[in-house]
Amino acid sequence: MKPSELDSIKVAVGNGRAVISADDSIIIAMMLETLKSGRSATFYVPPAQAQAVMRSYYTPRRVKEIGMETVSKEERRKIESELGVKDMGPMFSNRIQCACGGIYGAFEFMDQGIRQHGREWVGAVVELKKTAVLRINPTQDAFCPTCGDILITGHWYGMHAPNGTLIYGCCSGPDVFAM
Numbered sequence: 001m002k003p004s005e006l007d008s009i010k011v012a013v014g015n016g017r018a019v020i021s022a023d024d025s026i027i028i029a030m031m032l033e034t035l036k037s038g039r040s041a042t043f044y045v046p047p048a049q050a051q052a053v054m055r056s057y058y059t060p061r062r063v064k065e066i067g068m069e070t071v072s073k074e075e076r077r078k079i080e081s082e083l084g085v086k087d088m089g090p091m092f093s094n095r096i097q098c099a100c101g102g103i104y105g106a107f108e109f110m111d112q113g114i115r116q117h118g119r120e121w122v123g124a125v126v127e128l129k130k131t132a133v134l135r136i137n138p139t140q141d142a143f144c145p146t147c148g149d150i151l152i153t154g155h156w157y158g159m160h161a162p163n164g165t166l167i168y169g170c171c172s173g174p175d176v177f178a179m
């Protein structure tokens with residue numbers, strides 16, 4: 001590690017956030033342990049580490065149970081044209097249906113993310129190279145785009161670069177190893 005690379009670590013730690021450097025297996029074990037504990041954390045890690053966790057979480061059975069789907073090209077185009085977020089690549093998301101009929105999927109998730117964090121932040125995440133953002137047991141609630149009611153069903157997502165590298169994803173549920 002170059003001395004200049006310590007600067008960003010200084011900033012993060014100065015802001016009260018820990019930065020950990022360890023072997024892949026340690027970091028993956030930490031992420032799985034966090035997942036299992038039900039506690040919430042965001043990991044900024046090399047994509048291969050996040051992908052290892054995503055793979056162990058999104059088993060075919062879980063994908064089916066959650067209703068995880070490939071986000072259509074049309075929806076990705078709508079995210080780009082209406083929300084101004086550059087299309088990254090393959091996206092997966094479940095779609096939550098509200099009692100009022102409103103639907104919450106990838107588009108609504110991105111829309112809500114922009115409103116909460118700003119377009120610059122979302123754009124910067126998309127532009128991160130060689131860093132995947134993995135939200136474990138995220139605490140963010142989803143709200144129906146039509147009636148504004150809070151949606152009790154969780155929202156899951158995975159966003160990838162065109163080559164399949166994970167950019168942004170989530171996994172949640174302490175029951176992960178119960179299945």
Ligand SMILES: [Zn+2]
Nearest residue numbers: 098100144147
């Ligand atoms: Zn609704």
